[in-house]
Amino acid sequence: MNTETLLKVNHLKAYIPSSKGEIKPVNDISFSIKKGEIVALVGESGSGKSVSSLSIMGLNAGAIKYRPDSSILFEGQDLLKLKEKELRKIRGNDIAMIFQDPMSSLNPVHPIGRQIAESIVLHKKVSYKEAKKTALDLLNKVGIPDAERRLNDYPHQLSGGMRQRAMIAIALACNPKLLIADEPTTALDVTIQSQILNLLRDLQKEFGISILLITHDLGVVAETADRVLVMYCGQIVEEGTVEEIFENPQHPYTKGLMDSIPSLYGPSKEILDAIPGVVPNPLELPNGCNFVTRCAFATEKCYEVSPVLEKHSSGTRVSCWNPLTKEALSENDRESAVIVT
Amino acid sequence: MFLKFLLRRLLYVIPMLLITTLIVFSLILLIPGDPVLAMLGDSATHEKVEELRRQLGLDQPVMLQYFHWLNNAIHGDLGRSIFTGQLVDEALMQTLFVTMQLVVVGMIFSIVGGLFFAITSIYFPNSWMDYVARFFGTLGTAIPNFLVAMVLIIFFSLKLNWVPATGFTSIVHEPVSFLQQIILPGFSLSLAGIAVITRHLRSSLMETMDADYVRTAYSKGVSRYQAIFKHSLQNAMLPVVTTIGLLFGTMLGATVVVETIFAIPGMGQLVVNAIGQRDFTIVQGVVLVMIVMVIVINFITDIVYALLDPRIEY
Numbered sequence: 001m002n003t004e005t006l007l008k009v010n011h012l013k014a015y016i017p018s019s020k021g022e023i024k025p026v027n028d029i030s031f032s033i034k035k036g037e038i039v040a041l042v043g044e045s046g047s048g049k050s051v052s053s054l055s056i057m058g059l060n061a062g063a064i065k066y067r068p069d070s071s072i073l074f075e076g077q078d079l080l081k082l083k084e085k086e087l088r089k090i091r092g093n094d095i096a097m098i099f100q101d102p103m104s105s106l107n108p109v110h111p112i113g114r115q116i117a118e119s120i121v122l123h124k125k126v127s128y129k130e131a132k133k134t135a136l137d138l139l140n141k142v143g144i145p146d147a148e149r150r151l152n153d154y155p156h157q158l159s160g161g162m163r164q165r166a167m168i169a170i171a172l173a174c175n176p177k178l179l180i181a182d183e184p185t186t187a188l189d190v191t192i193q194s195q196i197l198n199l200l201r202d203l204q205k206e207f208g209i210s211i212l213l214i215t216h217d218l219g220v221v222a223e224t225a226d227r228v229l230v231m232y233c234g235q236i237v238e239e240g241t242v243e244e245i246f247e248n249p250q251h252p253y254t255k256g257l258m259d260s261i262p263s264l265y266g267p268s269k270e271i272l273d274a275i276p277g278v279v280p281n282p283l284e285l286p287n288g289c290n291f292v293t294r295c296a297f298a299t300e301k302c303y304e305v306s307p308v309l310e311k312h313s314s315g316t317r318v319s320c321w322n323p324l325t326k327e328a329l330s331e332n333d334r335e336s337a338v339i340v341t
Numbered sequence: 342m343f344l345k346f347l348l349r350r351l352l353y354v355i356p357m358l359l360i361t362t363l364i365v366f367s368l369i370l371l372i373p374g375d376p377v378l379a380m381l382g383d384s385a386t387h388e389k390v391e392e393l394r395r396q397l398g399l400d401q402p403v404m405l406q407y408f409h410w411l412n413n414a415i416h417g418d419l420g421r422s423i424f425t426g427q428l429v430d431e432a433l434m435q436t437l438f439v440t441m442q443l444v445v446v447g448m449i450f451s452i453v454g455g456l457f458f459a460i461t462s463i464y465f466p467n468s469w470m471d472y473v474a475r476f477f478g479t480l481g482t483a484i485p486n487f488l489v490a491m492v493l494i495i496f497f498s499l500k501l502n503w504v505p506a507t508g509f510t511s512i513v514h515e516p517v518s519f520l521q522q523i524i525l526p527g528f529s530l531s532l533a534g535i536a537v538i539t540r541h542l543r544s545s546l547m548e549t550m551d552a553d554y555v556r557t558a559y560s561k562g563v564s565r566y567q568a569i570f571k572h573s574l575q576n577a578m579l580p581v582v583t584t585i586g587l588l589f590g591t592m593l594g595a596t597v598v599v600e601t602i603f604a605i606p607g608m609g610q611l612v613v614n615a616i617g618q619r620d621f622t623i624v625q626g627v628v629l630v631m632i633v634m635v636i637v638i639n640f641i642t643d644i645v646y647a648l649l650d651p652r653i654e655y
């Protein structure tokens with residue numbers, strides 16, 4: 001694998017000024033993505049994962065502002081400082097995105113082929129006719145059977161899985177370097193989910209694209225990603241390789257997410273261990289650790305001082321005063337954390 | 342497929358036509374006043390009145406009169422004007438073309454104006470253009486068209502003397518004076534239409550601009566302009582097409598007022614006079630034509646809708 005860094009997010013802080021106080025959907029996160037790497041950004045809804053990904057695209061709603069010291073370096077260029085016009089040249093060309101619900105994300109009144117060709121014509125100096133030809137190739141590549149005919153089909157004529165494949169074809173139209181996949185399988189049937197994930201992985205291998213996979217589902221992560229970032233309340237609480245995280249989740253939140261995966265292989269549990277409580281109101285975050293209201297391992301210190309994301313002996317980064325150890329894990333239900341591959 | 346759709350449509354139309362013509366027929370007879378008296382004057386003898394009544398078939402029961410009319414209408418005979426003796430279909434032909442010119446101009450103004458205001462307001466949100474569009478969208482429906490007509494006449498004809506206040510020249514005879522004379526009535530007729538389309542399209546566009554597929558378009562690198570025109574507009578137009586179709590009917594009704602004010606010899610004027618004279622063969626004919634036109638427009642609306650939205654199947 002190439003070790004060159006493609007994307008580097010530094011101290012990204014996104015905030016929404018409001019009369020009741022500031023909301024900070026993303027509160028100082030830093031991470032990077034190497035070339036050809038699949039990085040998963042995991043968290044519940046409201047954790048700030050979508051705002052983070054849309055920041056990279058420059059597609060957040062106008063109400064969301066960035067602190068001046070935030071930067072998102074893509075091949076050394078700070079995306080946050082670019083003008084809209086310059087960003088447009090990058091969107092769809094160097095960085096492409098696929099979304100959660102392929103039905104609503106495809107334009108219902110345009111044929112699939114046209115929607116793919118549009119991207120190509122926007123960024124490459126080719127005729128519409130040539131773009132259509134490329135579109136056909138792309139449809140074949142993403143595994144849509146009978147591609148020739150599908151080119152003229154409208155989104156409603158395709159099945160859910162085929163629609164997401166078509167979305168991927170649109171995203172790949174200009175050979176992007178980075179693909180942001182925002183919950184790409186959440187709206188799909190379980191059987192289709194793994195097909196789409198396999199497709200993403202194959203495409204990553206074939207084209208060497210880097211993928212930022214946004215999901216709430218650690219099962220998806222296990223199947224696809226190289227590295228994992230776990231977000232909670234706008235902050236990264238744990239980071240590590242998939243192996244590390246699944247072997248030894250150190251942050252209690254990560255452990256909680258892990259326990260809520262229904263395991264296909266492990267012994268089936270009657271009730272999935274969900275994380276107790278709810279995500280705190282962004283306007284009333286607790287003092288100290290954001291997770292303290294739901295954490296079973298909280299100590300006094302947690303209520304007073306916020307933990308910082310620190311590198312731990314194992315090489316992972318975790319932001320917790322009482323990180324869980326492997327030994328502690330093996331004592332209770334170890335089987336639930338068994339890696340699913 | 343399409344033929345089936347057409348036939349199904351026609352099946353709906355027939356009972357609709359029967360019911361509306363029957364209602365109109367009875368309503369006319371309910372209006373106080375007698376066409377025969379209107380023709381002969383107050384001094385006519387009783388015998389003369391009765392005789393004319395019999396000649397016109399007015400002595401028969403209403404239902405029978407209606408069926409008589411219907412039977413003739415089906416055979417293409419709409420009868421003669423009770424008052425002038427002119428063939429009804431002839432009178433209709435003459436006036437229909439005039440009214441159609443007026444309505445078409447009104448529709449063009451409404452659609453062009455509505456699209457313009459709605460799109461600029463979305464393209465420049467919170468700009469003065471946006472406020473003008475929003476203001477206009479509310480105001481336009483609140484002002485009655487006769488008031489608009491009179492203000493326009495006072496200002497552009499009497500004060501500025503730019504265009505004639507009244508009169509009409511058919512487009513086929515003299516296009517230039519047609520344009521001069523149609524501008525004011527066309528605008529009076531379309532003000533409400535512009536407002537309705539502006540408001541509806543604006544809110545529809547606002548919705549589609551937030552749609553996921555527009556976000557997808559942005560993620561491909563399109564500009565705001567392209568997002569509106571290539572992705573948002575066609576989707577936003579779908580519900581508006583129905584509004585435009587309905588607008589046509591409203592506008593047809595409004596011609597009655599506008600034609601009277603601007604002295605345009607169209608169907609509106611014809612029917613106003615006919616009602617005054619209890620000339621119900623004419624009234625019935627006009628109503629028939631208007632209903633048929635509304636039905637035809639509904640039909641066209643459906644076809645346009647199906648063209649814009651590939652999800653619709655006949």
Ligand code: SF4
Nearest residue numbers: 289292295302320321
């Ligand atoms: S810092 Fe404390 S409260 Fe926060 S996750 Fe760690 S143990 Fe739980």
